[in-house]
Amino acid sequence: MSNIEETLSEEMYREHILDLYKSPHNFGDLEGATHKHKGFNPLCGDEITVQLIIKDGKVQAVKFKGQGCAINIASSSLLTDEIKGKTTQAIMEMKTPDVLDLMKIPISSVRFKCALLGLETLQKAVQGSEPDGNA
Amino acid sequence: MSNIEETLSEEMYREHILDLYKSPHNFGDLEGATHKHKGFNPLCGDEITVQLIIKDGKVQAVKFKGQGCAINIASSSLLTDEIKGKTTQAIMEMKTPDVLDLMKIPISSVRFKCALLGLETLQKAVQGSEPDGNA
Amino acid sequence: MKIDNSRAKQLRLDFPILNSNKNGKPIIYLDNGATTQKPQQVINAISAFYETQNANIHRGLYKLSQEATEAYEQAHAFTEKFINANPHEVIFTSGTTDSINMLAFTLPEITNGKNIVLTEMEHHANLVPWQQLAKRNSMKLKFIPIKDDFTLDYAAAEQLITEDTAIVSIVHTSNVLGTQNDAKRICALAKDNNAISIIDAAQSIPHSKIDVKRIDCDFLAFSGHKMCGPTGTGGLYGKHDLLEELPPYKTGGDMIRSVSKENAEWNDLPMKFEAGTPNIAGAIGLSEAITYLENIGMENIEAWEKQLLKYALEKTQEVGAITTFNPGVEKSAGILSFNIAGIHSHDLASLLDDDNICIRAGHHCAMPLMTKLGIPGTARASFYVYNTTEDIDALITGIKHTKQVFAKGIPK
């Protein structure tokens, strides 16, 4: 009846993930940001804001902030590291497996939204959408 | 689980009931009626109109009309026979058992509404309510 | 596999009530227009959910809740596939009545026009909500008339549906006459006039193959309990763009993306229209019912019911003194309304019940149609896949017996 994989959630909480959770890279405000978006997980209420400086179609700088769970913070940290210097096109082409590759842990299906909120928000920021209303 | 009595419906269709159904007493329009009401069974859509001439608190004449089932028509027929000459107070005091006594048949609980529509309509007419809107 | 008496009897084994006895006699159930019986598969699916998966959906991070969520979402997907809708185009409601009310409350925000066009054969569920809307918004109701052969007057429809028309909402299969209306044709008329088209499929979805793309309707409403599913279930199909445009109906938990004290943003489809904890077990039961029906084949079900109708029309004709209200097998689903001269439908229903033959008697929630036909009500036998010609034989025997009773009365 169910497709829920039987891996333990504990497998997600590897040292490298928790280290990033405790000390995320690229965390905070970005002065002079050209692109910004506030993403939202309606399921749990978590939110994350991504700010970018994009010049000549390439990411010059990126920061994120928010109060998220370990999976969300770690994935956003890894992702913001990954995209520095990349073209906006390359960013828009990123998909779920790319995030999972970066994280190097099994993500239980319940937690997919946590792991992908960073990418979703990043892509919306790159697309130039404005932050959501409820600031 | 159920309180539905096990008597057959067939027991209701005695000769005296069917005779009244085919040739009801006091059926038709009453000229010079002082009181009138159109009653309605929302369950099935049956309707019946009762007209009366009441003078000095007593029923001088009564007629009913409508397209009802055998139980409805027979009970209305018996009832209108019964109340001729009665006081309005006596009519208002009539209750379910009085109707059942007149009919002399077992009424299955599903058909109670059919058997009682006549009395309800009669009492509303006596109370002086006007006919319902949907004429 | 085509259905015949022996296949119908085999299917009947799945339905506990149809295999039970009351006062030592079997139950002959011919009131499928009101609600159908439930196969053991559906009953078991509901129990199994409560016994092994019960949890609230959407918000739980634990396996039980995740399983419940997946089962619920799968029920959505099955239902969408069943009527050839795209993903997220079906909203679960508590039934046809709920679905149509939802539209009557929300459509005004995305429509213009002064008229609402219905037919003369509407069930109250597809009439009273529009009367209320008409009163709130000073609109006018118009009714596509019925011809003497109990079919819609399509020529009149072409006159009635105009540029002033905001909404056209019609019954697909009449629950009284059995008439199968040409929904595609009416929806095309609506489209030509920029009106919203709505199909009340309460009596069609359980008995025939529905393809919303072929019909090209904007919305389509149905009930689960009339198609082997649980009570309190149903759906509203809507074209994706219209559902996006439409404001929400009920508001509360799960249908929002975010909420502040003063404001709320709506969630994605279908959640936007499914506020609060839905009927989770009901949706799972409905999806099991759909699987059950698809295994039999909707075309097979429709064909068999038409055969039953043909047989019933012939047999009632033979009895004599019976008026039928039906457009004939070609144009009708397996629903047969009739009256016997000199015998009220209530009395017939009561006498048939002595032999556990279950039919419906009265106005069938279609009072304006009764007014049009000039009758207080009808007796109605309505068939489903598990009925047989023997059920109709029993009905005919019961009718004959009723005529005898009424001819002389039961002696004292």
Place this chain on the structure above:
Amino acid sequence: MKIDNSRAKQLRLDFPILNSNKNGKPIIYLDNGATTQKPQQVINAISAFYETQNANIHRGLYKLSQEATEAYEQAHAFTEKFINANPHEVIFTSGTTDSINMLAFTLPEITNGKNIVLTEMEHHANLVPWQQLAKRNSMKLKFIPIKDDFTLDYAAAEQLITEDTAIVSIVHTSNVLGTQNDAKRICALAKDNNAISIIDAAQSIPHSKIDVKRIDCDFLAFSGHKMCGPTGTGGLYGKHDLLEELPPYKTGGDMIRSVSKENAEWNDLPMKFEAGTPNIAGAIGLSEAITYLENIGMENIEAWEKQLLKYALEKTQEVGAITTFNPGVEKSAGILSFNIAGIHSHDLASLLDDDNICIRAGHHCAMPLMTKLGIPGTARASFYVYNTTEDIDALITGIKHTKQVFAKGIPK
């Protein structure tokens, strides 16, 4: 009989899910605020209905339909008695959200006044419908604030509820804080100001004795699935005179007395508010749930849950680095929200789920309350009659383990 661990364990035998295993481990269910598990008695009542009584109600003249009608009406009567309402004062709905939406759509016709007063601890179900009403009718929302001890500021309530107040709608027991609000006191304030009073009893009715006459509220809304009943069920209590005055919400079959093409007259209570085929099996399941709870005794349930809360408050305190959001045992039902320093509630819930410990994490559909508390969410354990102190021990062990994992991480 008072409840203790051994009685709770005995009751647990009635609940199939609580006696099952997942991956070889038992399920420790602490998400009762979201939905409760169902006892076999309720599951069987639903199956039994479909297997022996299934028929549509109100309009059938045959025995099966009559039995279904009686069972449905008895469910109404049981529910009314359960909360000390008069006959016909409970309308069946599909849940709390449905009940409150019904009021938000219909109350404007019988109220005056500009303000709607809520509390800062409302579930979205008792907030978003009023935001929508406020927008439609240019009304204003006001919020009774929460004090630092997580209870309502009744002094502020006295200032906020004025002659300009049309509606006062408050949560009875907060689904986040556990706070049991003094409904009687707020309803009296509403009455003094000629405002309509509404109680969201979603979290109180399953866990304590409700007496609508004592509270003297005008309306009270609740869900069946949170009180051992089926999903898709619930109710709205309303004072008889107000229900008579209130216009109908959904319209269609069964809720009318007569219908012409242009007009309809409404039926008696409660049918006036129950358009269409209701969730018949659901109502019967709900009534079985009420019987089940009454046999245990609502006072016993409340007392036991407070004992569990007391135990949980003590044990979490012992762990350290845990913030609780709860007014204390005297003023709270068996709901405990908390956060662990440095650990997000999602991560806790996921790790607890490894041992089948089911808790909820997030905003609990109370976003404005989260904003007020200045947190993105909480972890929440919510108890029911079948929980034991051993369940709480398991939770505490899980919390300790989570802290260990977060301290060092699982080695590669």
